[in-house]
Amino acid sequence: MPTSDPALDNLALDIEGVCIDYGSTKRRTRVVHDVSLTVAAGETVGLVGESGSGKTSIAMAALGVVATSAGRILVNGRRIDPAHRGSAVAAGAQAVFQSPYSSLDPAMPIRAILAEAAVHLRLPRREVDARARAVLDEVGLDPRITERYPREFSGGQRQRIAIARAMMVRPRLLIADEPTSALDLSVQAQVANLLMDLQERHGMSYLVISHDLALVHHLAARMYVMHRGRIVEAGPADEVYRTPQDPYTRALVDAAPLPDPAAQRRRRARAAASQVELPR
Ligand SMILES: Nc1ncnc2c1ncn2[C@@H]1O[C@H](COP(=O)(O)OP(=O)(O)OP(=O)(O)O)[C@@H](O)[C@H]1O
Numbered sequence: 511m512p513t514s515d516p517a518l519d520n521l522a523l524d525i526e527g528v529c530i531d532y533g534s535t536k537r538r539t540r541v542v543h544d545v546s547l548t549v550a551a552g553e554t555v556g557l558v559g560e561s562g563s564g565k566t567s568i569a570m571a572a573l574g575v576v577a578t579s580a581g582r583i584l585v586n587g588r589r590i591d592p593a594h595r596g597s598a599v600a601a602g603a604q605a606v607f608q609s610p611y612s613s614l615d616p617a618m619p620i621r622a623i624l625a626e627a628a629v630h631l632r633l634p635r636r637e638v639d640a641r642a643r644a645v646l647d648e649v650g651l652d653p654r655i656t657e658r659y660p661r662e663f664s665g666g667q668r669q670r671i672a673i674a675r676a677m678m679v680r681p682r683l684l685i686a687d688e689p690t691s692a693l694d695l696s697v698q699a700q701v702a703n704l705l706m707d708l709q710e711r712h713g714m715s716y717l718v719i720s721h722d723l724a725l726v727h728h729l730a731a732r733m734y735v736m737h738r739g740r741i742v743e744a745g746p747a748d749e750v751y752r753t754p755q756d757p758y759t760r761a762l763v764d765a766a767p768l769p770d771p772a773a774q775r776r777r778r779a780r781a782a783a784s785q786v787e788l789p790r
């Protein structure tokens with residue numbers, strides 16, 4: 511249901527004051543503390559942070575898969591309720607995850623993988639097949655691969671199939687959690703460029719999650735930096751990347767490899783001086 515505030519209706523993702531706890535009622539651990547984050551319609555927003563900082567937990571909560579203990583999440587103005595599986599999909603959200611190996615069922619041919627993504631739309635078979643061919647073409651794959659299986663494809667091609675699967679329902683919000691991290695370096699830029707092309711063509715909103723600040727800087731207009739379950743810095747991606755204010759953001763910037771070894775050494779010395787451990 512639309513809200514009464516037009517500014518909020520223009521947000522693809524609106525997370526406010528969200529806390530996430532794991533564990534049993536007796537032994538609960540809070541891993542996300544009071545996180546607020548927005549993605550405007552058509553905007554690409556980055557969420558960066560070291561391993562274990564809570565990025566995937568936020569993505570899962572936005573997808574309605576993980577319960578929140580406080581706060582609220584709206585996708586395209588609709589409240590996400592983990593008790594109702596599919597509420598995020600119904601609100602127009604889709605996701606692409608890190609591993610194109612585990613996220614595609616090896617027993618299903620590509621046709622079935624793509625059809626399953628759109629099953630709740632109850633489209634006629636002919637329409638499903640037409641969409642499948644169209645999305646494969648859009649992600650740069652031959653539309654005739656539908657009878658083949660995921661194992662027959664490379665990592666980069668599998669990630670394209672995972673992106674095609676997300677595109678089957680023409681999502682308005684795509685949450686990409688480490689979409690290139692499992693791929694060979696040479697393929698990472700191709701997949702990043704594909705995501706940018708698709709966004710330009712369809713005007714989708716993106717939440718791009720990564721520990722790779724350089725990738726997020728490349729893709730996103732704004733970014734949020736997480737550390738131990740909290741947002742420690744947020745702002746225009748360029749500003750955060752060039753003049754990081756928080757020591758942990760600085761550590762993430764410093765962890766991105768530089769082409770110039772001398773510059774790399776200077777940066778390491780600066781990090782050592784600020785006594786921040788560089789993430790691996
Ligand atoms: N299902 C779960 N049960 C209990 N603890 C969990 C669960 N999932 C994640 N955690 C813990 O919650 C914290 C945040 O994990 P999360 O996966 O959200 O971090 P992340 O930023 O995505 O890390 P990475 O960069 O390694 O993917 C970590 O301490 C993790 O061990």
Ligand SMILES: [Mg+2]
Nearest residue numbers: 565566567687
């Ligand atoms: Mg993660």
